[in-house]
Amino acid sequence: MSRLSIPKTYKLYIGGAFPRSESGRSYEVLAANGDFLANAALASRKDARDAVVAARGAQSGWAGATAYNRAQVLYRIAELLEGRRAQFVDELASSEGLTAAVAGRQVDEAIDTWVWYAGWCDKFAQISGSGNPVAGPFFNISVPEPTGVVAIVAPQGTESLLGFVSVVAPALVAGNTVVVVASQQYPLSAISLAEVFATSDVPGGVVNVLTGSPAELAPWLASHADVNALDLTGAGDLDWVELQISAADTLKRVIEPEPGVPGRSLDRVVAFTETKTVWHTKALI
């Protein structure tokens, strides 16, 4: 007689904790073959706002960590993801209807994507910053700083783990904190990845994961005055122009939708940075 398995309750990830939706709502997540896989939390506006509060609270600490430290934390995510590789392969195989080999390649690519972005933490400032030869007795330097709190609509299609990682990792590099709406149809690996965050030295609140309806959640995030930037990569099927118009009320930085999974790119890191230029007076000696 086979052992009866213990199914996991998939919840949200906000402020380093795993709450259910305050609304008490959930929705069915089905496998590719139509079988029931799990109930995922159907996050509400209140959950989204709680997530923004958590992200804001964690932002100065994450931005204030040394770049070397952020790099090690992101690398640590890759380490732990590698250790739980089999779990993610199983999860993706059943939810996306993949062979173990195809699912395995996706997990490997996700792990390598964390490693790639981890390495940028203490390097990108040397690429996107500058020392400026101004015509006067000043030491003048421009450095990139994180924009702040970034709200993200993750890619909604298959390759759900890789899509999620490909938008979350670059936003974290500079020291932003994120609120990310996972794929509505394939949310499970995002929540399992949150378990990785929770155990890999990512401070609580740095990544906040919402599952549910992007169409319901995105307008609240786009109009939230304490969100500094909006990544609409996975919002192509929503009325994203309206979201962008709403984001303009507080002049959020916006990345427009992109089909599929975005490739690794330094542009995605720099998109959520602000250039700070400091003029230091030199003594006349």
Added chain:
Amino acid sequence: MVKDIEPTTGTGFLQYAPAPESTSILHLKDSYGLFIDGEFVDGSGTPFSTISPATEKKIAEIATASPEDVDRAVAAARRAHDKTWSKLSGSDRGKYLFRIARLVQERARELAVAESLDNGKPIKESRDVDVPLVAAWFFYYAGWADKLDYAGLGANPRSLGVAAQVIPWNFPLLMLAWKIAPALAAGNTVVLKPAETTPLTALIFAEIVQQADLPPGVINIITGAGQTGATLVRHPDVNKVAFTGSTAVGREIAKAVAGTGKKVTLELGGKAANIVFDDAPIDQAIEGIVNGIFFNQGHVCCAGSRLLVQENIHAEVVERLKDRLTTLRLGDPLDKNTDIGAINSAEQLARIKMLSDVGEEEGADRWTAPCVIPENGFWFAPTIFDNVSTSSRIAREEIFGPVLSVLTFRTPAEAIAKANNTPYGLSAGIWTDKGSKILAVADKLRAGVIWANTFNRFDPSSPFGGYKESGYGREGGRHGLAAYLKGASK
């Protein structure tokens, strides 16, 4: 001209004889058309007058571009981009820009006089700051034109196409240079709209464009009010929008271009904190505070309009500020002794007066520098509000005039919290002799430009632009160039 303005001096300070710059250097026309496709043409909208804000006298009649005129200008820019400018070698584009830089230098005094006449800013500022920076901006970006592979977008980056550029009235010609120089270096063509109260130097600049023999349509300058600018940035054949002005208009532009794929740079309002610690070099700090808020009558988006002074030196700093402001000379912008010129328009003067009245009503202590206000024109004496609360409108809203709000703090942490307590994030100042304190505080300030022991410095090699609701994108330096380029694969 403008002899009807008596220069004024502070009480008990040195008396100065008038020393007006001659306007004979100007060769103004009675009326100016639109500059489209290399030629001045009539506008089909209702023309308007540009006046001297110091005398309210008419300077010239200016055309208004109708939507059809905007169409023609964009079409000219498109043709010039596709057929000429984007196909020119980088070094040839650079040579044209170098020519412009030299022509600006050759006609520098004329441009400075025209700027002070039309804008109201003191001639010593237009002569020593605005116009030299205009030449520097063109010279700097001229050298970039054949080095675009090093702009940070990989090899063979491409121009965006036609840039729609709308600029404000506070630094008319300098803002034109900030917009046009990097756009052209990167291979774009432009349609630029100067502010309706200050179109004069842009139109003289159009003559310089003709002298430089630039291919027709590369630079188009159209005049008109806000509606003309709104039509321009919404034009479907525009690829890039660059705007400097108010946050309210910036928001409207961001909404208008949503979903269009147009690349946007917005340089908007500010409410900069100028933080003075008790270990600051106090003489320099006083000069820096004065420069920070009274430069250009405070018509500066990055003006140090909130003075945050450490509590134990508050009384001394305010007293010394009042002494210093008492020596400032308000009057004829064309007088070489003038420190404070005219407010740019009646509308702006009304806003400054309104917010100052609000400051008083909200309980702040108002002090006004003693000076004689000329009879005609728009003027506002340097004003300090002391004991301003953080919630007061004069501590939160951009006044864009010679009005300083003074607040105090005890610890660096409190200074940082107060400095960042604004939806804006354009600039900030730090005054202390302790270098490590400068670095620590600069790290924590959420502002795009920070001046340590100086204020209101600008340079073409130095990126400028804001955080938060002060806009996005940078102007100046490599960053300012990249804002007009896209990678080869995109």
